Amino acid sequence: MRSSVVRSIVFFAVLVALCWDFQPASSAESDISNPTSGADLVDFESDIAPILEDNCWYCHGEDEQESGLRLDSRLSMLRGGDSGLATIVPGKPEKSYLIEVVDHIDEEMAMPPDEDKLAAEDIELLARWIREGAVWPGQMQELKVEKSDHWSFQPVIRPTVPTSRKVTESSNLLDSHIAIDSGDATESGNVTKSSNAIDAFLLDRLRLDSLAYSEPADPRTLIRRVSIVLTGIPPTPEQTEAFVDEYARDGNAAYTRLVDHLMSSPHFGERWAQHWLDVIRWAETNGSESNMYRKNAWIYRDYVIRAFNEDKPYDRFLFEQLAGDTVGVGDATGYLVAGPHVPAATVGREPAAQRTARADRMDEILQTVGASAMGMTIGCARCHNHKFDPISISDYYSMSAVFQDIEFGGRFLELSKDHPRRVRGQELHGLLKTERIKMRSTGPWEENWTGYKEIHLPFTTAKAVRFTFPVKFLRIDELEIFGTDKWNENLALATAGTTVEHSEEITKESMPITKINDGEYGNYAWMVRVPKGNDQKPWVQFNFTEPHEIFRVRISTNREDYFETDYLENLNKLMFGAFEMEVQDESGVWSQVASTNQIAKLDQQHPERVATLKEVQRLVDLIKEEGPAPGFVARFIEPVTSYVFSRGSPESPRDEVYPAGLKELDGDLGLDSSANGKTRRVEFANWLTDPANPLTARVAVNRMWHHIFGRGIVSTTADFGAAGAAPTHPELLDWLASELIEPTEFGQPALQVGDSAKNTESQPWSMKHMIRLMVMSGAFRQSSLPNDGGLQKDGNAALLWRFPPKRVEAEVIRDSILQASGLLDEQVGGRSFRIHNVKERYAQWEVTNNYGPETWRRMIYQERMRRVDDQMFTAFDFPDCGQVKPKRPVSTTPLQALNLMNSTFVMQQSEMIAARAISESGGPGQRAVERCFELILGRSPSVPEIEAVSDLVSDGQLSLVCRALINSNEFAFLP
Known part of the structure; x- marks a missing residue:
């Protein structure tokens, strides 16, 4: 039975193959989606080549390629020019930039210019040719991705540390104290072994120019140098004298103890945090025309100081700054909004202006991430492919898609249980709860939280709530009602199904009632202005989908200001004045539960209540200062689909792009436009901190080197691209990058904060480990005095034959x-x-x-x-x-x-x-x-x-x- 089935299958397969062999032959070179008969196909040589030769090849041919574009090669047309847009997309003339420019759709990019515009029949021929697959005999090769051969994009491979070298007889070797750490001197002019790989690489390079280290620095110079480099503060006279005496007795051991002490100081974090804040352009104002203060932005600064003091691994340091909200370190995301921005109020309401401003803010984020973490000028690809580096315009907008949920603004922070601010906040909230219990028995009261008023009520069941405001002018950006079931659930939100009725005839048309419960804070609010002679009182009623037990209300006029700024006159003005609040119970009966007048009378009737209320307000003020508080560390919005913006203009969106890193470095994150914001940033952070990414570790150790020696191994510390400088010591740079990722036997133990006795093995990505290695090197500990030989061969001391003074x-x-x-x-x-x-x-x-x-x-x-x-x-x-x-x-x-x-x-x-x-x-x-x-x-x-x-x-x-x-x-x- 089985054999007959097999024979049937074989027979059927042979029959299919024979039938296939007799099908009409198709061009092996064609990728036509809708083939037509051979007689109707556009012929390249007779139909297309003459058009290109007469109109295009002079400026976009072999000898000249304006805008980086060649049109005398099919592969070049598939690749496109500097614009980053494919000149032709076989089968899709509507996606082909060639058709767009020759058809003069955009007059600024019209080619050829107006007077030389192609004839309509020529444009149609080009469109047909592309639709039929853009067949170009002899040039039907597939477009392959070309990898860059630039050094910084190559994998980091740990080089072998030089173990033996000959230094000339006239070289000045380090004295015996330093030689303990930087090399064992066996005979004059010979160093056979180095316990600090940094010196091994540097001395090996100096030998090529017949140079060597200078004499060791004297101990008085050494303590001043290392103290300022590590903590930013010079030693006191007493510390200096003590070290001079100790160094005379113990030499290298005394210096080691000094380094341990300085790196365990809390001032270490302050010094190195400042370096990081410099590179990301962190400041406490937005830099625009209004240059408004960013409220509590200093919370991020303190995060950076703690990170350095705690020796937070560098990969974790970057991860938290990109996605700290996902791991209870919400203060770290201040990194993403460290750059300047123009606030929405300055931009205005014109949609095109708002879109441009949003694109500008995204560019600020990419500049920050590119310069600090990647050593790349990402922003150069905003309008066209990068001129020098393998960063396309698609790369730029794919990276932009990663951060589409980030907006410049403030929010309450996501903090882990052991975060200092959360611990303090819980303590204060416990005290506040005790005082509120005392207040509740006396009736309603108000608390001033600066950006909003919070009205506390007796526990009341309501199916509707009505507010009346006996004022002539009213402005409310959000009114929130909270129940006892879930502490921070706003029952008034429209998204919760709550409907609103209001004094519609006196509401300002451009500032409708929908603003009162849309969940958005800011200047665009519900506004009422009662005309003269009109005695009507503004009112608003919230109708719940079902009855709820409620106990507090929040009202604000422009709470966005409360989250975002401070130190401005007339800030946080509450434009709603007095109020009366009524609730409707389940039977439909209305009753008043609170009013401004009622609260004032209760205060007069119960003097003891006033004292309690003062304590309540004191605790509220303490919580705002010491507990979880809003800070300008970014606010989150729903991410939108991202597109490539032609020439950087959001008014010219083109192809959709997905959240990703650089294609050159395998940056596909496996995401599409449906991914939420947190997922986008988490996956990008994982890609960025993957040891396989060759930029991250190189850029980090080079920047540390720059701050210690005054010049990076790559002197352009934020540009590792083709326009940047080449490394003076490429093997040393890669050794340092490898050592950061995975410490070896050459590494010195990393210190634990506040405990110099804990010399545990260095953890991966330890910044303190790398900094310690550098300041323990003989290169760092040599004299800064010049000599003729060094000045003649290396005037700026880039090879470190002396410590460069600065x-x-x-x-x-x-x-x-x-x-x-x-x-x-x-x-x-x-x-x-x-x-x-x-x-x-x-x-x-x-x-x-x-x-x-x-x-x-x-x-x-x-x-x-x-x-x-x-x-x-x-x-x-x-x-x-x-x-x-x-x-x-x-x-x-x-x-x-x-x-x-x-x-x-x-x-x-x-x-x-x-x-x-x-x-x-x-x-x-x-x-x-x-x-x-x-x-x-x-x-x-x-x-x-x-x-x-x-x-x-x-x-x-x-x-x-x-x-x-x-x-x-x-x-x-x-x-």
Whole structure:
């Protein structure tokens, strides 16, 4: 039986094959979706080539390719030019950019120009040719994706560490203390083994130019250098002297203990957080014309400080900033909205303007992610394919699709159970609950939550709720009613099925009642203006789908302001005044449950209630400050379908794109437009932090290197593309990237915060591990003094034959002055200290106090405003944060010297340093001068220096000596 079935199958297969062989032959080169007879097909040689040759090939041929476009090759036409759009899409003329431009659909891109427009029959021939498959004899190869051969897109492969090298006899090797860590000297001029791979690579490269390390730095220089690099604060005179003595006894071991101590300091996080905030352009105002303050944006700054102090693994650090809301670290998403933006109120209501502004905001997000995490100028592909790197316009809009649920604004944060703010908030809410129980027995009351009023009621069952407002002008953006079943469920929402009735005849048409329960906060609200002579009172009634037990109500006028901004005059105005609230019970009977007058009478009748209410309000204010609070760390919206915008214009959407990373780096996330926002960002974060992604680790370690040595191995720290610089030490860069991902035996143990004794094995992606390796290297610990040989062959010390001296940043200068006076407030974290006025919405910020006692914290906690000169440290290249600046410029201007000599802050602090020196030295004599040198420069003065200032000291001008020392290069430069 089985054999007969097999024979039947074989016979049928042979019959099908014979029938197939006798079908009419079709062109092997054709991919026609709707083939026609051979006689009707467009012939390329006779019909199409003449059109292209006469009209196109002169500007888009072999010799010249305007806009990166070639039309003398089918593959080039399939690929398209700089626009990123395929010139031809076989079978689909409506998708082919060629037809669009020759048909002059867009006059700006019309080709050829108007007077030379192709004849209608020629355009039709081109369209038919494309529809029939764009058959081009001899050029029917498939379009293949070409991979870039640029170094930064290649996989990170851990190179072999050089283990033996010959250094010339004249080379200056490190002394025995440093050699313990950086290499064992076996005989003069020979290093056979290095326990720090960094030195192995650097010395190997120096040998090619007959160079070597300089002499070791002296211990006084070393402690100042490593303290500023790791914490941003120089050592005190006492710390310096103690280290000098210890170093004389213990050498390398003393330095190791110093590094351990500095890296376990909470000031480590402050220093390295500032570097990260620089590269992402973080600031506390939006930078637009109004330049409004971003409410509680500092919560994100504190997250970054904690992350560095806790040695949060770098891959986790990036993940949380992209999708922290999914893992209880909602404050981390401030990263996504760190750049500037134009607020909606400034944009206006014109739809095209709103779409353009939205596209601009998305571009700010991509600039942040591209520069900081990927080392790529992603924004260059917004209007066309990237000119230098394998980033297409489709890549740009696919990445944009990842972040379509992000909007610039504020929200209450998603915090894990052990988050400090949540723990404090639970404690305060417990106290508030106790006080509310006392209040509830006395009747309704109001709480002021700044952006909204919260009205608390006796527990009341209602199937409808009616509010009457005895006012002439009313504006409400949202009215929320909460039940006892689910604490934060708004029963008034239209999406919950609640319907609304209202005083329709006096409602402003452009601000309808639908705004009152649509779940959207903001300036577009329900508004009523009662005409003169009209005694009608505005009212609104909410009809539930079923009865609910209710107990509190929230009303606001523009709660978006409450979430987003602060420090503006007339902010959070509540435009609804008095109210009367009634409920309808299940039998249909109406009764009043609260009113402004009733609350006032209860306060008069029960004096003890007033005291309780004061305590309630005090706890409310504490919760807003110390507990979970709204912060400008992004708000979430429903993501929309994303399209490629031709030439970057949202008015010219083209093909749909899905959320993805870069195609060059296998960025397909397996998502489509139906994916929710969280999923998009989680998958992108996983792709970005995958060890197979060659950019992430390279960019991270290069930036650490830049902040330690003053110049990255790749000097263009935010551009690893073809337009960026090549690495000076490519093998070292890859070794460092590999070491970040997976530490080896060359790695030193990473420290645990606050416990220098815990030298556990380094965890993957440990930032402290990498920073420690770098500052423990012999390269970091060598002298900065120049020599002729090094200057001739490597003038800027890119090969690190000496430690490159550099001017310290504005923050270091300011914090060092405060430390010298003994007035530096070392409190870590919290609200930024204010130096500006409270302004009107469209006025400019003005500096009102940048030197008073309330400003004597570290400068990282100073309000960081865009487009505002702080009238002192802006002169020291303090970034404006308007544009991506991965590394700060270093300028030298007369204004710097003037600020360090004559500014109010320096004059004030110099007086205090002098007073401290006199107090600690027992009088205003020579010892006081010596103390000033110790406090400011960390050393004693020489005899000539004492003689040079003797007259000033005699005249009681010790503070002027302090001003001169603060203005010295020795104070402002890292040796």
